[in-house]
Amino acid sequence: MASLVQRLYRIFVPPSQPPKVEDSSNPPIKFGILGAANIAPPALILPAKSHAEVIVYAVAARDQGKAKNFAKKHSIAKVYGGSNGYQQLLDDPEVDAIYNPLPNGLHFEWTMKALLAGKHVLCEKPMADTAEEVKQMFDLAEKKGLVLLEAFHYRFHPAIQRAKAVLDSGELGKIKSIDLKFTAPAGAMKDSDIRFNLALGGGAMMDLGCYSLNCIRYLSSSDPTSVVSAIALPLKSANIQETKIDRAMSTTLALPNDVLASMEVDLSMPWEFFPPKLFKMWVVVKCEGGDVEVQNFVLPTFWHSIKVSNKVGGTTTKRVEKVYKFADAHIDDHSKALDLGEDWWLTYRYQLEAFVDKLKGRTPQTWVTREDSIANMQWIENIYEKAGIGSRPRSNYVLPAQ
Numbered sequence: 001m002a003s004l005v006q007r008l009y010r011i012f013v014p015p016s017q018p019p020k021v022e023d024s025s026n027p028p029i030k031f032g033i034l035g036a037a038n039i040a041p042p043a044l045i046l047p048a049k050s051h052a053e054v055i056v057y058a059v060a061a062r063d064q065g066k067a068k069n070f071a072k073k074h075s076i077a078k079v080y081g082g083s084n085g086y087q088q089l090l091d092d093p094e095v096d097a098i099y100n101p102l103p104n105g106l107h108f109e110w111t112m113k114a115l116l117a118g119k120h121v122l123c124e125k126p127m128a129d130t131a132e133e134v135k136q137m138f139d140l141a142e143k144k145g146l147v148l149l150e151a152f153h154y155r156f157h158p159a160i161q162r163a164k165a166v167l168d169s170g171e172l173g174k175i176k177s178i179d180l181k182f183t184a185p186a187g188a189m190k191d192s193d194i195r196f197n198l199a200l201g202g203g204a205m206m207d208l209g210c211y212s213l214n215c216i217r218y219l220s221s222s223d224p225t226s227v228v229s230a231i232a233l234p235l236k237s238a239n240i241q242e243t244k245i246d247r248a249m250s251t252t253l254a255l256p257n258d259v260l261a262s263m264e265v266d267l268s269m270p271w272e273f274f275p276p277k278l279f280k281m282w283v284v285v286k287c288e289g290g291d292v293e294v295q296n297f298v299l300p301t302f303w304h305s306i307k308v309s310n311k312v313g314g315t316t317t318k319r320v321e322k323v324y325k326f327a328d329a330h331i332d333d334h335s336k337a338l339d340l341g342e343d344w345w346l347t348y349r350y351q352l353e354a355f356v357d358k359l360k361g362r363t364p365q366t367w368v369t370r371e372d373s374i375a376n377m378q379w380i381e382n383i384y385e386k387a388g389i390g391s392r393p394r395s396n397y398v399l400p401a402q
């Protein structure tokens with residue numbers, strides 16, 4: 001308990017940094033945030049405090065008062081509000097990079113507009129509503145020579161990379177099956193939440209499912225070969241054929257080499273008291289010679305465990321690993337990785353490090369590629385298709401003639 005308190009203290013009170021002074025040989029990257037979204041403080045504002053090359057310079061919100069309050073609370077210099085606020089922020093020549101934490105259904109439109117305005121974009125997950133949109137987003141970024149990243153923050157943390165390194169090492173033999181659960185408790189989100197709004201790209205498969213699918217694809221180093229089954233549950237007693245909103249989704253995926261993966265995501269899981277379990281965020285990979293279980297693969301900084309069971313002969317040996325920084329990860333894929341990070345770094349801080357490295361022309365420790373983001377979105381669509389409720393509606397935004 002004491003160590004969790006210490007950890008929370010270190011996460012939320014990062015050590016003071018040298019003042020961010022203008023250095024013409026290495027100017028800081030000035031971020032603008034589209035929307036005063038709940039996720040913006042943990043995902044960008046807090047991590048930026050410990051990154052010497054980042055300034056959160058501007059925020060835009062649809063309501064001027066909300067924008068001002070948010071800017072004041074987070075010491076953000078420039079504020080844009082009102083119906084044209086997002087575009088005004090994009091047109092600000094001081095802004096180098098955009099953080100897009102708008103609802104999923106608006107990711108395409110505003111990322112495209114940001115790219116057209118010449119800004120790099122860190123876009124929240126899932127990147128859009130359809131794979132075709134994601135492809136167009138990367139095409140435009142590439143054409144403009146800009147950096148675009150889908151914010152799969154958990155991939156930048158050493159914990160999940162360590163779990164993958166164990167699997168890739170061959171220590172446990174070939175993968176046989178994968179089981180993953182990612183759930184939030186009933187009551188955690190209001191019915192009016194963006195996650196339950198089809199026009200805004202809602203649904204459990206979009207929200208929690210995009211990570212879960214990405215994690216299965218990442219750990220297995222493969223894409224599914226088919227969706228064996230997908231069962232969507234509605235919010236409360238809604239008719240899911242009318243709402244098309246999955247409160248929960250249970251999916252079985254076939255992967256190459258006869259591997260089966262099961263994935264359960266739920267935005268409103270009934271409470272479990274014995275033993276008490278509000279959130280589930282775990283993945284178990286069963287292999288020929290043992291298994292790996294990762295608890296809390298999404299937000300490992302707070303707490304996580306990587307349990308490895310290794311069957312050799314008739315004996316099973318068990319070990320538990322916890323990896324908060326790359327120095328402890330035993331991953332040799334990149335020399336910089338060896339001393340990257342602090343044990344209080346959030347996944348978002350690791351992600352910011354990589355994003356800035358990419359912008360500055362350095363090699364990031366890891367990256368989520370264009371191919372990865374497009375394939376992830378395509379399989380989300382395939383799962384919705386199998387569940388009988390179809391993809392989320394495509395954006396109406398039409399790119400102006402160039």
Ligand SMILES: NC(=O)C1=CN([C@@H]2O[C@H](COP(=O)(O)OP(=O)(O)OC[C@H]3O[C@@H](n4cnc5c(N)ncnc54)[C@H](OP(=O)(O)O)[C@@H]3O)[C@@H](O)[C@H]2O)C=CC1
Pocket residue numbers: 034035036037038039040043060061062063066101102103104106124125126151153194200207
């Ligand atoms: N990486 C992570 O760990 C997490 C990522 N996310 C992702 O971030 C995004 C935002 O999630 P979250 O911060 O929880 O959501 P919020 O509802 O808090 O924020 C969404 C923002 O979108 C803006 N917005 C613009 N148009 C609309 C509209 N029509 N309806 C509602 N909001 C609108 C609002 O901005 P304004 O201030 O202008 O009104 C609002 O602040 C999603 O894509 C989600 O998947 C969410 C949580 C965690």
Ligand SMILES: O=C1OC[C@@H](O)[C@H](O)[C@H]1O
Pocket residue numbers: 184207208298
């Ligand atoms: O990390 C997360 O956990 C809660 C979700 O609803 C959110 O969108 C997701 O990104």
